[in-house]
Amino acid sequence: MKIKVISFGYKYENMPKASFVFDLRFLKNPYWQPGMRTLSGLDQAVFDFVMSAAGSEDFYQQLKQMVGLALKLAQAKEAAGGHVADEVTIAFGCTGGQHRSVAFAQRLGQDLAAEGYDAAICHRDLAKSQKREIARLKEETKA
Secondary structure, three states: OEEEEEEEEOOOOOOOOOOEEEEOOOOOOHHHOOOOOOOOOOOHHHHHHHHHOOOHHHHHHHHHHHHHHHHHHHHHHHHOOOOOOOEEEEEEEEOOOOOHHHHHHHHHHHHHHHOOOEEEEEEOOHHHHHHHHHHHHHHHHHO
């Protein structure tokens, strides 16, 4: 069974089709922190900010446990001859798909791969979100 972990921004396109969708807009947004607007959840400073936000680590650990249980049950069903989707998609969304969702998707994808799952990570809106923010910052500095 293949696992696809996706980050996305709600302000861009429709939500991706997914087995699990987690909306992270309840977490504190690094976008509003000085120096973080053009960075992403792949940058250590943003990753640390997201993961240290109130409730973030507890939320991550509980969702990882729930996803892990679902994957084990799916593997058991497959082993018994039952059909499970060829690909399980886990999606994380935030406003722009640049900070919170990227940090969570990257972490879960890496954790699942470390546990031996065939996990791929896709940051659907990261490039367009960063490009937009860099352009906005250039315009602000011209004014």
